[in-house]
Amino acid sequence: MTNDPLFILILLLCFAVVIILALGLGNFAKGGDEGSKRSNKMMQYRIIAQAAAVGLIVLFVVLRGAFGGGS
Numbered sequence: 001m002t003n004d005p006l007f008i009l010i011l012l013l014c015f016a017v018v019i020i021l022a023l024g025l026g027n028f029a030k031g032g033d034e035g036s037k038r039s040n041k042m043m044q045y046r047i048i049a050q051a052a053a054v055g056l057i058v059l060f061v062v063l064r065g066a067f068g069g070g071s
Helices: 005-030 032-066
Strands: none
Touching: 005 032
């Protein structure tokens, strides 16, 4: 399974979600109007990356189930 390109892409997207979340929280912690705007924008990017990750996870499960990928 770890050799599957789709699985690797899912892992990379999940890692990107964590990085974006950390950056957004860091901007929020700085405070101020500018930090708040950046934090909001980062959280919007996180939602997009998270939706892509969930979509690929569902695709992965469907493809592996449809073709009997099993173990």
